[in-house]
Amino acid sequence: MDKREAFETPKVAFECGMPMPFNLLSGVRVLEYAGLACGPFCGKVLADLGADVIKIEPPGSGDEARRRGPFLEDELNSEASVLFLAMNTNKRGITLDIATPDGQDIFLALLRWADVLVEDKAPGFWRDLDLPFERLHEANQQLVVTSITPYGQTGPHSEYKAHPLNVEHAGGGGYLAPNGRLSWETSSGRPPVKQGSYLMECEIGLNAATGTIAAVYARRLDGIGQHVDFSKQESQISTYRLPIDRYDYDGAVPERLSIGFTPLGILPGKDGWTLPLLLEPHMWESLAQLMGSPDWTQEEWFNDPMEIRARADFINEKVSEWLLEQPVEQFYHAAQAGGAAVGTVSTAKDLVESDQLSARSFFRPTQHPVVGRHLHPTIPLNLPEQSYEESMAAPLLGQDNEGVYCDLLGYTPADLVRLRQAGVV
């Protein structure tokens, strides 16, 4: 019997009128066994693209993100962790202790249901449970296993421990920040820095999703799954390849105290910061007009990009002085109206209140039992022929235990009680 037929019982979420995101990965079944930010963001991407994602959490405490703030009311509440809520939309959630014999049986049964397993445990974890990839693959030949680790499954550093801070510095991105001409002075003698919050963890999680989908699609060739050995360090280096690969060309070692656009670059305005990136001549024209065409912008040299670069100090002085009087939002729209590439340095408030993001439905409504109804950030994709009306909120701990254990796997309610009492679930 085709293994898929064994699971033709209705799925709780998507086949019962619950909110649906995009349907690109409709029918792809994903087990996510990962915590904090990177692995869960990978699962979120797959879920937002339409995969049916079941998230496995340890019974009792759940994903470690639940214990990390910020919390909605500034107090520890595992159902009101903003971090957890953010990373886990459109997923069903179950609890399971894979380290128990019963837990392992259940896990293998779930693997037979799944197309994909996304996991972020250290290589030793699966060895210790006697569940190496070969055994998982035996349970289900079609299974794609994406293993997310800081340094990969092999190599001298594969057992190294890393928090997100360490990954970002090990991957070469940390060393290059903060950058920008105005940063050089403040940075001198101070350490290089990671990007804020879990930004790179999520970026790396996206990369994990890319390889996962490629492996799923590859099954059309011979129906067989495979293992994706995904190193967060390698992903980070790949994203920063432009400055990093320079090394083999001219031996240059790019570093934060020399990286920065000039003239201009990131600059303070009256009420915030802005980044004008005037990479084409007509953009300088636009700026000149905004400034009221001062004499120096009417000189011959102003039309020559090489001359502009040569006079960077002068231009920086003149423009910085003027910009300090300009409200950044106003400058942004006025400059863009003239065709100049400018980006306002945006805060969370700016983003949430952005008319443009609102017009794109980047934030979509979701309903959560504890936090209530609210808007939630989604992914940077729109499909004109499909409306993605609403997101399913992150699951409460063990929310879908009944749906998965009873409806999907065929356990009775009494079985479920027994498993709970034994701490398996």
Place this chain on the structure above:
Amino acid sequence: MNQPLDGIRITDFSHMQAGPFATMILAAMGAEVIKIESMQHVDPYRRSSPEGVDLSYSFNEFNLGKRSVRLNLREPRAVDLAKRLVAISDATIVNMRPGVIDRIGLGYEAQRQVRKDIIMAHISYSGWGDGPERNYAGYAGTFSAIGGAAHITGYPDGPPSENASTGWADCSTGVWAATALLAALQRREVSGEGAFLDISAREGVASFIPDVLLDYILATRVLDRSGNRDTVMAPHSCYPSKGEDSWVSIAVGTDAEWTALCQAMGNPSWVVDQRFATALGRWQNQDELDKLISVWTADLTSVEATERLQAVGVASAPSYNSHELHESEHLSQRGFWITVDHPFEGEHIKAGLPWRLSRTPVSPSGPAPWMGQHTEEVLTDLLGLTGDEISQLVDDGVAY
């Protein structure tokens, strides 16, 4: 050996970095990528070297394994030929302001006419739709600023980090496009339908900070810059190590890790200070704590400090610069660095791609093409044109 995108053909109309990185990824996954270029409108990334369009570092970085076909899309005959290529492609990619590709005559409707199930990935700064900023211009640095990354990166008392020339946001946008395109291929496998994938680069950045955005939505809290600091963990920073501008990152998450760190440092007397006895105390007093730890790290190289700390189970890693990454034994053993041999540039070592699929490897198949390298080959083999017809197109400025 099979690759994930065996048999897939993509016609690539994109320039610069985001679109090209997406198709470079797909080419490394086995797709045949036909890049449409022209001397009429040279890819700005080919212009970054005074030595000529085939010797530009940034172009040769982001166009590995592709075929280059010269078609001047201002000429109607070139647009017709491009359409014929679309007709035999599974997917196309465009990286322009909304509407431009339609004016050229190769918009989604036009593409669908020649290939019903075409998958068209369209990357733009703000995406399509009716938003007020739809026609605005952007580059990687501006995505990073307007997407919310710049504001939260840097020291609390310093400016936002610019991240324009590191180009990370262009790579990430390319990864979003490749991911969406792969997902659309998967759907097509099941349902037979194509897709128009409307990807917004600025939203690409914003999507990486869902927690930051949600915290404003739910509690009107605005996250500001905090250097290397964490909301909970301490010590959690980069510490000066031996050598010029050399740093080692250390992050301690539990009491056990703290004890191990103290041990590795030789249990200096200050570790028993009451202020550092609890996680909260360490967090509250981390200015002082960081100074004290720096005294220990300053006498060791970042690698020595890392080895000692990893030996006792403390998370640590050097803040590697590109030289150190190229010399890394770990990356070398994993075969991460690849050698690319370009006919004019010669051999160079480049970063590989981070997807090690056990059965269908992902790896760039060759160097970036020189301008128009495959024009004749593609027009002959794929579109059946004769040598004379191609010469005529060259003379007429169509294959230009």
